[in-house]
Amino acid sequence: MKIKTRFAPSPTGYLHVGGARTALYSWLFARNHGGEFVLRIEDTDLERSTQQAIDAIMDGMNWLSLDWDEGPYYQTKRFDRYNSVIDGMLEAGTAYKCYCSKERLEQLREEQMAKGEKPRYDGRCRHDCSEHAADEPHVVRFANPQEGAVVFDDQIRGPIEISNLELDDLIIRRTDGSPTYNFCVVVDDWDMEITHVIRGEDHINNTPRQINILKALGAPVPLYAHVSMINGDDGKKLSKRHGAVSVMQYRDDGYLPEALLNYLVRLGWSHGDREIFTREEMIALFTLGAVSKSASAFNTDKLQWLNHHYINTLPPEYVATHLRWHIEHENIDTRHGPQLSELVTLLGERCKTLKEMAANCRYFYEDFASFDADAAKKHLRPVARQPLELVRDKLLAIHEWNAQNIHDAIQETADALGVGMGKVGMPLRVAITGAGQSPALDVTVHAIGKARSIARIEQALAFIAQREQQ
Template identity: 70%
Template sequence: MTVKTRFAPSPTGFLHVGGARTALYSWLYAKHTGGEFVLRIEDTDLERSTQEAIDAIIEGMNWLGLNWDEGPYYQTKRFDRYNQLIDQMLEEDKAYKCYCPKELLDEIREEQMAAGVKPRYDANHPKVIAANAAATEETPFCIRFRNPKEGTVVFDDHIRGRIEISNTELDDLIIRRTDGSPTYNFCVVVDDWDMGITHIVRGEDHINNTPRQINIYKALGAPIPEFAHCAMILGDDGAKLSKRHGAVSVMQYRDDGYLPKALLNYLVRLGWSNGDQEIFSEEEMIQLFSLDAISKSASAFNTDKLLWLNNHYIKHSEPEYVAQYLQWHLDQKEIDITSGPAITDVIKLVGERCNTLIELAEQSRYFYQDFSEFEAGAAKKHLRPVAKDALELALAKVEALSEWTTENLHQVIQDTCSELDLGMGKVGMPLRVAVTGIGQSPSVDAVMCLVGKERVMARIQMALAYIAEREANS
């Protein structure tokens, strides 16, 4: 049997963290087993589904690199298929017309709640029988699935083990609305059957739907997939993850400067583990992943842990990979890298100091853009008259260099220290502020090498002019 999984979001909002984890687990299991992964857009909620949400879901999946083998399929394009099967079920008496208006059902539900009875549709309720008996050809109706009245639904969940629900707990759910549109629980079953889905990974909020859907599979004579219902994700504060935790959209993590690999590595550990291992390459995730190793306990989202992982991937990934995603942030900050060092060289030098790509883009700025002002605090501390001799001597030595290398620039700084009998900080720090405009950077010789000779000389001269003006005003 070829394993076939699916991710089937409803396009009523963006792709959020919980959905992305579900997609990842489904994708990993398909890859682990040599199977196939399907993307399906469940857009039967015509009022709430939007094209913007569809585009955002696909953009999020593409950004994460969760490529699908089939799809995207759209449920709204399969209504003929659903209605064909609903009509067939009507003929086979596996479904029936219900003429009860919503107002009557609300009234019955309130009566049930007042009596301490679980609110549910009851085909044998006297008011329901009366409403159906009084119907005419013009009376609007929906189609309900005739759920078995006896026995139980049993399934072995990969995460939660054996689950058993009595059919008496399940009512006759609507499978076609009065407006003629088929409903979610029915469409899902037909899609999974037609698409050959063998394993369904989804959130625990779907557990109540599963026995209903299993009964529909049986009524259609369709094979029943295996299920894995994942526990919810909680925020740092222990509450259910929500917008107030910043969980608006997966693409918000792109905007906040995270690498896809870092987010995927973080998501895979939100409920699944392989011993104490924290860092997983994509190949390791695929090789080691198992549905049966997913925890049934809720996971807590920890932003500090995600930042740590992001820093790891910025530091240890191929600079070409980092550059691919850094470019978006450089564009946002209007940093043009066409005149300056290779961005991969800047990433190698600056990357380990940055937790996000936003920080990395900002730390890259002085390699490509000249500045007219120095950081106030750094200039006040390091661009003082006492630094003038060191900067002038360093400028002369820099200008005389025939080979522009980090090693030669390091020697320039050392020689300047020796000739003026100064400590490294008395020369290196004024140079750092002069060349970068700020008080913190990687090794100043390596920075100078990438900034380039002309820019370095011009910036040292600007720093000397700043010191001269400072002297004149003192």
């Protein structure tokens, strides 16, 4: 049997991390078995579905490189197929027209709730609708079995049994002629030959209804696996108040797709005590049996730890392709200064996100008119004038501009003046970067370049001279 899974989001908002994890698990399961992965857009909610949301889903899937083998299919383009199946069910007696008014259904609901009963349709039109003309406004309901139970072996949770008495006759076509979500899903899974449905636990209640419809159609029933929800650090369901929940928001916040995927796969699945997995290792090792039944807690600190790991272990040239977006977002002109791959190496240890890296690299590329006030007050004092003048002269004398020769020039300056490296290094750092923090001074000065470094030292000396006159 060829394994075939699907990811079927509703385009009513962005692709959130819960959906991305479901997509990842479905994708991994298909890839692990050499099967196929289908992307389906379930856009039957015509009022809430938007093209913007569809674009956001596509952007998220593409950024995570979760490629699909078929699709994207759109339910709104398959209404003729759904209605054809419904018409066949009406003829077969597995569905029926219901003429009950909204008022009657609301009254029925209130009476049932007053008695402490579960609100459900009472089957009035199932038994007799002879008083109504065939062309009167109506919905179509599925004639759910009235005896027995639905039993399915959830691939994560084990056997689940639901009595058919718990299930009422589901509306499968509305008064306006449009098919409903639960029905469209069934026909899609049938037509697309889906073998495994991996989705969130909020769909568990839909599963027995969908299984009954599949059986009524004589269609094969796929295997189901329901993944637990994701909670925030506080144990409550993950939401906007916990920070970013949209996949593309994590891109915007400076995370690499490898870090988010690695984090999401471990958010409910495990393989021993390992924390770090390449994409190839995820595919090779993933099984539904190792997915936890318990809810997972989202931990931003752990995601940042993973992101820091990937910034420093993936090829700098690759990380730079993702960094470029953030550099452009900061409007930094990179025509003068180090290659972005070199910048990744320079700042990787200091930065947990690419956004942080972009926010802290401007001095490598652009000159500045002023110094950080606190750093200048502390380090650009009259006593720093002599160390800066001497190190300037030694830097000017360097013929082969490299980090080792720059380091030697700074050391020789400290030795000549009989002071510690900090007495030279800190004023030089503020002069070169405009602030009090940077990567190692020799590689920083090297990356900024000889001419610009000398010019910035002169700017710092002018600042000190002005300070001396005050």
